[in-house]
Amino acid sequence: MQNTFRLRGFQIEDLRRVTEINRECLPENYTDFFFIDLFRRFPEAFIVAEEDGKIIGYIMCRVEVGLSNFGLGGLVRKGHIVSVAVVPEHRRKGVAEAIVEKATENMKTRYGAKQCYLEVRVTNEPAISLYKKLGFEVIRTINGYYADGEDAYLMSKRL
Numbered sequence: 001m002q003n004t005f006r007l008r009g010f011q012i013e014d015l016r017r018v019t020e021i022n023r024e025c026l027p028e029n030y031t032d033f034f035f036i037d038l039f040r041r042f043p044e045a046f047i048v049a050e051e052d053g054k055i056i057g058y059i060m061c062r063v064e065v066g067l068s069n070f071g072l073g074g075l076v077r078k079g080h081i082v083s084v085a086v087v088p089e090h091r092r093k094g095v096a097e098a099i100v101e102k103a104t105e106n107m108k109t110r111y112g113a114k115q116c117y118l119e120v121r122v123t124n125e126p127a128i129s130l131y132k133k134l135g136f137e138v139i140r141t142i143n144g145y146y147a148d149g150e151d152a153y154l155m156s157k158r159l
């Protein structure tokens, strides 16, 4: 099936719609400042998917320097997927796969990231399946990571 959505970089004018999708799809919500700050620092890693001129999904990331998730020793530049969501009406069409792939590619080529990681609720099967399909592996469990006490998997992939 032909994709009917397209990807483009986030722009400030998209803030309302992106925060709306964030609140509709995830319990982890952020201030406007948080979104804008990440956009200003890592614009190539903040991507939206749109269909018929309307935003249907987004991904927001940051690039950090830290210890390798693969125990390689020393500090590495790592992409961190902070938030990703696709509106319910447009799921299972490959939107998330496309935006995660685009963001990780940009974190590698534009920001020099050697790995990419994220936290995901241990019960979030759609997201865990998505990341596994894209080559991420579970590195460890972070107990009580979320505000409601749920555990997270830390998942990572070499870029």
Ligand SMILES: CC(C)(COP(=O)(O)OP(=O)(O)OC[C@H]1O[C@@H](n2cnc3c(N)ncnc32)[C@H](O)[C@@H]1OP(=O)(O)O)[C@@H](O)C(=O)NCCC(=O)NCCS
Binding pocket: 025, 026, 084, 085, 086, 087, 090, 091, 092, 093, 094, 095, 096, 097, 098, 118, 119, 120, 121, 124, 125, 126, 127, 129, 130, 131, 133
């Ligand atoms: C997780 C989420 C982003 C997936 O978005 P999506 O656009 O529907 O995902 P895609 O269509 O690109 O799916 C790609 C792959 O992910 C996996 N996947 C996606 N949804 C799935 C589901 N409901 N059940 C099982 N696997 C699923 C599949 O492997 C799928 O490939 P396939 O369709 O060839 O089987 C979406 O369900 C969502 O926004 N959820 C709420 C927010 C959220 O949980 N974000 C992640 C936080 S870490």
